[in-house]
Amino acid sequence: MTPTLPxxxxxxxxxxxxxxxxxxxARRWVSPAVGALGVLMLAALWYLGLFxxxxxxxxxxxxxxxxxxxxxxxxxxxxxxxxxxxxxxYLTKKSWVTDALAEAAAExxxxxxxxxxxxxxxxxxxxWGVWWDWDPRLISTTVMLLAYVGYLALRSFTDxxxxxxxxxxxxxxxSYVSLPIVWFSVRWWNSLHQVQSNPSTVDKPxxxxxxxxxxxxxxxxxxxxxxxxxLARSRQTAALELPPLEAPRPEAA
Amino acid sequence: MTRPSLxxxxxxxxxxxxxxxxxxxxxxxxxxxxxxATLLLFSFAMGPDVTTLRAHAPGYLWLGLLFAxxxxxxxxxxxxxxxxxxxxxxxxxxxxxAIFLGKVLGxxxxxxxxxxxxxxVTVALYDVDLGRAPLKLLLVLFLGCLGISAPGTVYSAxxxxxxxxxxxxxxxxxxxxxxxxxxxxxxxxxxxxxxPQEQLGSxxxxxxxxxxxxxxxxxxxxxxxxxxx
Numbered sequence: 432m433t434p435t436l437p438x439x440x441x442x443x444x445x446x447x448x449x450x451x452x453x454x455x456x457a458r459r460w461v462s463p464a465v466g467a468l469g470v471l472m473l474a475a476l477w478y479l480g481l482f483x484x485x486x487x488x489x490x491x492x493x494x495x496x497x498x499x500x501x502x503x504x505x506x507x508x509x510x511x512x513x514x515x516x517x518x519x520x521y522l523t524k525k526s527w528v529t530d531a532l533a534e535a536a537a538e539x540x541x542x543x544x545x546x547x548x549x550x551x552x553x554x555x556x557x558x559w560g561v562w563w564d565w566d567p568r569l570i571s572t573t574v575m576l577l578a579y580v581g582y583l584a585l586r587s588f589t590d591x592x593x594x595x596x597x598x599x600x601x602x603x604x605x606s607y608v609s610l611p612i613v614w615f616s617v618r619w620w621n622s623l624h625q626v627q628s629n630p631s632t633v634d635k636p637x638x639x640x641x642x643x644x645x646x647x648x649x650x651x652x653x654x655x656x657x658x659x660x661x662l663a664r665s666r667q668t669a670a671l672e673l674p675p676l677e678a679p680r681p682e683a684a
Numbered sequence: 685m686t687r688p689s690l691x692x693x694x695x696x697x698x699x700x701x702x703x704x705x706x707x708x709x710x711x712x713x714x715x716x717x718x719x720x721a722t723l724l725l726f727s728f729a730m731g732p733d734v735t736t737l738r739a740h741a742p743g744y745l746w747l748g749l750l751f752a753x754x755x756x757x758x759x760x761x762x763x764x765x766x767x768x769x770x771x772x773x774x775x776x777x778x779x780x781x782a783i784f785l786g787k788v789l790g791x792x793x794x795x796x797x798x799x800x801x802x803x804x805v806t807v808a809l810y811d812v813d814l815g816r817a818p819l820k821l822l823l824v825l826f827l828g829c830l831g832i833s834a835p836g837t838v839y840s841a842x843x844x845x846x847x848x849x850x851x852x853x854x855x856x857x858x859x860x861x862x863x864x865x866x867x868x869x870x871x872x873x874x875x876x877x878x879x880p881q882e883q884l885g886s887x888x889x890x891x892x893x894x895x896x897x898x899x900x901x902x903x904x905x906x907x908x909x910x911x912x913x
Contacts, residue, residue: 581855
């Protein structure tokens with residue numbers, strides 16, 4: 432497998448997401464199809480990550496956690512970016528759609544971020560010798576998670592739907608703004624951080640598997656957010672008695 | 685009566701908050717004894733070793749201020765919840781942003797005053813040397829208190845009306861304040877102890893940047909947060 436193959440699949444997945452967002456007719460089949468693709472890609476990722484990719488130069492087999500750890504954190508960042516985008520959109524123009532999407536993105540982002548940090552901690556033990564370290568990425572991801580747990584708590588502790596939407600949008604923006612500042616402050620605090628890898632310093636098959644992992648997780652991120660969004664919408668509908676999003680499907684009845 | 689300008693209105697809000705504070709003096713007294721108890725608890729938890737205590741004094745001071753700020757910020761909007769005073773304040777013909785500025789300055793000045801009282805206490809408990817760079821120390825304290833108050837005012841306006849508001853405020857505020865805590869503790873450390881690599885300047889810049897960023901974000905967001913539907 433070449434490093435470009437995952438990019439081809441990525442283009443496919445992105446096309447599916449665009450189709451889902453723009454065309455209501457495509458909505459019925461896109462997310463099951465992407466979900467199925469994700470499951471197939473995950474099965475392949477097991478083989479690629481555990482057997483096909485070469486062992487890491489210094490960390491040998493321990494380094495293989497990279498292929499799931501890094502994609503998880505990337506997806507968390509992506510989800511939080513979507514969340515803050517929705518928050519800004521909500522404050523600009525009030526809409527239940529962006530509010531529900533913000534809720535879905537935050538919750539799925541917290542899941543991916545928590546799993547990512549947990550795996551990072553497991554990885555740190557055999558390589559750095561500690562479970563926890565003053566690494567800027569580790570600290571800023573954890574702080575980001577805490578901030579978004581606070582965001583979700585605020586949502587569940589506010590009863591009025593409109594106030595919940597406005598307040599949580601404000602909280603989302605304040606939390607997101609803090610991310611780069613946390614990153615810089617921790618970096619200054621402990622300037623002995625390791626340099627971030629980029630594709631030119633990593634072996635080609637490893638880049639390919641990492642990208643494969645990222646596209647796999649993107650499939651799951653998309654499906655989770657879609658499901659969570661539908662749930663949030665139906666809760667809103669129940670709370671506000673809005674007209675339903677789409678007519679009930681005959682087979683679902 | 686003419687409509688006051690933004691800063692004029694902010695000044696009026698600030699004066700009103702100071703007046704409430706001065707007439708009861710309840711918040712200031714409670715805060716003072718709360719932070720004294722916190723600083724004492726830190727020294728009990730760490731034991732009697734003066735070298736350790738002195739080395740960690742900036743951290744204890746800022747944690748004491750941070751814990752006290754949660755009480756103080758929560759109270760600053762709780763007084764507005766009585767008789768729906770906040771609604772009255774929002775209905776006055778001034779910009780909601782003026783309320784934000786006034787409240788931030790009110791909270792920051794209260795915290796700053798508290799920190800001035802706590803300084804001699806740190807000398808007594810942790811044996812620190814305040815005479816090394818007193819003006820810079822005051823600057824660090826002021827910037828730090830302003831930095832706690834800027835996001836804190838937005839969050840306390842939010843959490844004052846939410847359920848479980850006493851838990852909500854620290855849950856929302858503490859993650860955002862992590863960089864401020866790092867910068868304030870480091871900067872304070874370098875005003876109390878020798879600074880051979882001259883790191884104080886960069887931490888002061890980070891503190892200033894933090895203050896400016898959160899003052900402007902809060903300035904933009906606050907009207908949305910307090911608007912009535």
